[in-house]
Amino acid sequence: MSRQRRPRRCTLVIVIIAMIGSAILATAIFRSLREATEFYVPDQREAATAQALFTRALAGDQGAVLGRDLEALGFELRPIANTEGERVIREIDGDCRGRGLYRLRERGAVPLALIAPHRGFDRGTGQLAEQLMAEFPFAAAAWNSAPRKITQDCPGGGDPTRVETHYLTAFSLAFAATHPGGRVVQLHGFDRSRRESSAAQLADAIISEGSDNPAARLLDVADCLSVALHPARVLVYPGETRELGATQNRQGQALRAGGFDGFVHLEMSAGLRERLLSDGALRARLGQCLGTGLT
């Protein structure tokens, strides 16, 4: 009997070892595939350098040195045609590594930065930021320069809101340092059908600052939006819904850690985004609310 059992045991051991080996091999292969993205993530030192350069640019530094310093980080600084005092900081042409696209306005600007970090993925948010920037004298706007997921045309797919040292964080911190009483507004889009609570499923917008204790400044914007966008339902995290609170948003975390209380995370349903893109009057009310309390 014992002689008959031994081969079976050997086979079992071999099968188990083979399965463990396959699992290790699969993990290694898939990890390398996952990490195949060329989404550029600067280290702490480079992020600090970028923050210093963004601060100079936001302060209106016109020197040629700034342009050269930005080039060393993979950016180019260009004036925007047919505008006065507006510049853009963008990735060097053809390089799609997700460093971001930044538009700066110098004269008579309201200290507000609009950010659409998921342009393309959150449909309409990029265009909405562009429209608002054109229609209101906001000081700056920023967009992701690579899609959220890798594509054939752009290997630099990634999510900048998940990366602590991303240039978007450096830009946000630089903006907060330049405009301590200003506001950094991130525009996002959400899919109602993917929400878990009925409150979020029925919401048109969810506004938060990434913390469980929203400051009065956020409630000012929320109240204004409730009136301006009525009958659209605007909810505040966490009192009115426990979803989409941006508590893991790296830019929000970094800004709060730096003592800045002007971070606003605005999630919009697809229907509201469509209405805002096509209805100039509604968009004007949104822009006015985002600028509430800013001079």
Place this chain on the structure above:
Amino acid sequence: MRLTRIGRLVSLIAATAIGIGAAWLARDDIIRLIGWSKAQSELEVEAAKRSLVYRLNREAPLNFAFSRPAGVIRIVSQPLVDAGSWDRLDYWTYGFRVEVYDSGGTAIASHDIHSRALHPDRILPFRRPVRFVRDSDLKIALQDDTVIVSTPAASTIAITPLPSDPAVREIDLRVYERLPFIGRTALAAFHRRSPAEQAQLAGASALPAELLPDAERAALMTNRWKVLGPTGVPGQDYTVTVMYEGRFQPSDEEEDE
């Protein structure tokens, strides 16, 4: 020793009087024991819901237009009272006039509504929602619900405030029209709602929306009200404010206890 009937009656009355007297003397402690003290501030309130409310104006009426001729009109109102009167009074009397017009603009009725808004602390000592407006010292008394039946059906209404208690500084309200869902229309309207909305409608039912019989599904839609905004431009023709509704949070001291 045995008491006579009169003696027993006198003893009973005396015991009752002593009980009532003791309860009266200890009323504040009793309220504190079974409810919450009104000394708590708004800072301890966790905002759970925000709603738009419209403020009555003494200079010009607040106008509402119904989406279709309305046979029934619902108005939920609340007075905002002086903080100074909050600790002294149990209720505040206030009023407003509702003028009802038909589709041709002809006045068909005028209703003077007088209500007595109760103090939430003293009358309802349970943990119930508390309402407030940010950046305002005024206190909000309990809401009153008014339903007006209009024959013929109303097309528009105009609301103006009437003389109220001196402590009543403002009157905020919301106007509702009834959704016209009856019988099969109600069932069809229920089916047209998204699963999330159906679940919300069936929230108070014992069964989830997908398990409800058709009659109950239709019933969920037959008594629905839709809130209306006033006609005109906010800030110019009417004043709109955001009312917060929440619950008091127990303080650290209470949690330690």
